[in-house]
Amino acid sequence: MEDFNIILGTDSYKVTHYKQYPPNTTTVFSYFECRGGKLNGAVDGDVKFTEVVFFGIQYILQKYFTGQVVTREKIQEAKEVYKLHFGQDIFNEQGWEHILEKHDGRLPVRVRAVAEGTVVPVGNVLFTVENTDPECFWLTNWVETLLVQTWYPITVATNSRKQKEFLAVYLAETAGNLDGLESKLHDFGYRGVSSQESASIGGAAHLISFEGTDTVAGIRFARKYYGCSMAGFSIPASEHSNITAWGQQQERAAFKFILEAFPKLPVSIVSDSYDIINACERIWGEDLRSVVEARSSDAPLIIRPDSGDPVIMVIKVLNILGEKFGTTINQRGFKVLPPYVRVIQGDGIGTHTLVKVLRAMWRERWSVENLAFGAGGAILQRVNRDILNCSFKCSFVEIDGHGMNVFKNPVTDPGKASKRGRLSLHRSADGLLYTEQEGRGDPNTDLLQTVFENGKLLKTFTFAEVRSRSQIPAERLEQLKQAEEERVWAI
Ligand SMILES: O=C(Nc1cccnc1)c1ccc2c(c1)ncn2CC1CCN(C(=O)c2ccccc2)CC1
Numbered sequence: 211m212e213d214f215n216i217i218l219g220t221d222s223y224k225v226t227h228y229k230q231y232p233p234n235t236t237t238v239f240s241y242f243e244c245r246g247g248k249l250n251g252a253v254d255g256d257v258k259f260t261e262v263v264f265f266g267i268q269y270i271l272q273k274y275f276t277g278q279v280v281t282r283e284k285i286q287e288a289k290e291v292y293k294l295h296f297g298q299d300i301f302n303e304q305g306w307e308h309i310l311e312k313h314d315g316r317l318p319v320r321v322r323a324v325a326e327g328t329v330v331p332v333g334n335v336l337f338t339v340e341n342t343d344p345e346c347f348w349l350t351n352w353v354e355t356l357l358v359q360t361w362y363p364i365t366v367a368t369n370s371r372k373q374k375e376f377l378a379v380y381l382a383e384t385a386g387n388l389d390g391l392e393s394k395l396h397d398f399g400y401r402g403v404s405s406q407e408s409a410s411i412g413g414a415a416h417l418i419s420f421e422g423t424d425t426v427a428g429i430r431f432a433r434k435y436y437g438c439s440m441a442g443f444s445i446p447a448s449e450h451s452n453i454t455a456w457g458q459q460q461e462r463a464a465f466k467f468i469l470e471a472f473p474k475l476p477v478s479i480v481s482d483s484y485d486i487i488n489a490c491e492r493i494w495g496e497d498l499r500s501v502v503e504a505r506s507s508d509a510p511l512i513i514r515p516d517s518g519d520p521v522i523m524v525i526k527v528l529n530i531l532g533e534k535f536g537t538t539i540n541q542r543g544f545k546v547l548p549p550y551v552r553v554i555q556g557d558g559i560g561t562h563t564l565v566k567v568l569r570a571m572w573r574e575r576w577s578v579e580n581l582a583f584g585a586g587g588a589i590l591q592r593v594n595r596d597i598l599n600c601s602f603k604c605s606f607v608e609i610d611g612h613g614m615n616v617f618k619n620p621v622t623d624p625g626k627a628s629k630r631g632r633l634s635l636h637r638s639a640d641g642l643l644y645t646e647q648e649g650r651g652d653p654n655t656d657l658l659q660t661v662f663e664n665g666k667l668l669k670t671f672t673f674a675e676v677r678s679r680s681q682i683p684a685e686r687l688e689q690l691k692q693a694e695e696e697r698v699w700a701i
Pocket residue numbers: 390393394396397398399422424444445447448476477478510512514552553554556579580581582584
């Protein structure tokens with residue numbers, strides 16, 4: 211990563227921390243966890259997160275940590291910047307010179323992490339960092355700033371997987387199988403994220419649980435960093451300009467033209483430019499009805515409403531289409547439109563509204579086979595570090611050759627208490643993951659693996675492995691089904 215200078219890749223206050231640790235400190239050992247807790251489910255509404263998908267450290271390590279990341283030029287640049295930034299010489303020039311001379315510019319740190327894609331209950335250690343050169347005790351927490359940015363891929367991956375749980379429960383309940391589950395939540399979010407890099411990272415994080423995306427950057431990311439040649443798919447779809455360019459009087463002509471432009475593929479046509487109800491009743495349901503009925507089941511028309519309350523619009527559109535094209539009743543007793551016509555709701559969808567639409571469809575006896583969702587900002591942008599309470603804390607130091615377990619335990623917030631000593635992650639006999647503290651863990655069963663050491667990426671995972679590790683277990687779906695039964699289906 212040429213135009214990145216890790217010596218300038220940290221919070222300003224960390225530049226002064228080498229002067230603040232106790233004299234003769236030789237080791238700083240820190241860890242990262244997602245505490246979950248107080249802001250739980252803040253993505254929207256009453257969705258709760260009790261476990262997280264670990265994802266994304268591989269990218270950060272590969273892009274910003276591997277190889278010779280310290281050079282004389284970068285030290286010089288940092289020296290100038292910090293002299294101006296602090297107004298005096300407090301930059302640890304000797305410390306970085308030491309890394310350049312003794313380690314050939316490679317970072318003398320060890321990062322141990324749980325395998326990417328692992329689903330870990332909140333409150334467990336996810337990765338640890340320690341210095342491998344006693345003179346570089348100050349480096350461990352220097353790199354916190356960059357490594358804690360894993361909060362973003364972890365949160366996006368976790369939130370998309372949570373939506374997949376709800377979709378799976380309602381698809382199983384209303385269709386009797388999980389066919390098409392992976393294409394039920396399509397990423398529309400490319401334009402709504404803050405940067406190209408966020409689109410890449412977040413786009414890929416969504417694709418751990420789904421295979422539908424319009425965020426092309428996520429495809430490229432998965433190819434480049436996780437060895438996946440094609441992580442997601444899309445289809446021909448219209449935007450408003452393709453309809454409005456024909457003028458309001460020609461909406462029907464536009465619809466017909468676009469349908470006929472793609473005879474052998476599913477085609478999605480946004481239908482709310484003027485009046486979605488008229489579009490469904492008159493244009494799709496009468497004027498173009500035979501054109502729609504001529505579509506094959508693997509090249510359906512997919513009607514896209516794009517305004518109005520999502521819950522109301524989905525039910526209204528399904529009811530009109532059911533009237534016009536007829537429905538069958540599936541083995542679960544739910545209504546299904548003919549296979550040549552489907553609906554995608556891509557407006558106003560976040561975890562909370564997706565659940566509300568699913569619950570409304572259940573109440574109106576519509577099978578989830580009929581619908582897919584698109585989501586943008588809610589998938590990639592409406593997330594922050596507080597949702598899973600991701601944090602990095604020191605838990606062990608060595609001073610004058612003596613090891614010491616350290617921690618914080620604020621009387622003002624017990625939820626912020628940190629773990630103590632050297633940490634490891636283990637799986638109990640009944641399959642649950644738990645953290646051993648104070649160095650008590652058996653190294654032979656530690657699920658944390660050394661993924662980075664002294665400038666080298668030692669362990670990487672493919673996107674296929676990440677996807678396989680984050681599968682949703684059947685018992686989790688059973689649990690969520692029970693909860694929905696009590697909360698919604700019983701009423
Ligand atoms: O409008 C779209 N993209 C977009 C991008 C950026 C901003 N706004 C919209 C867009 C992109 C992909 C779309 C789409 C619409 N409509 C369908 N797809 C992709 C998938 C096609 C395959 N799928 C179906 O056939 C299907 C649809 C509904 C029920 C059951 C199955 C599931 C959806």
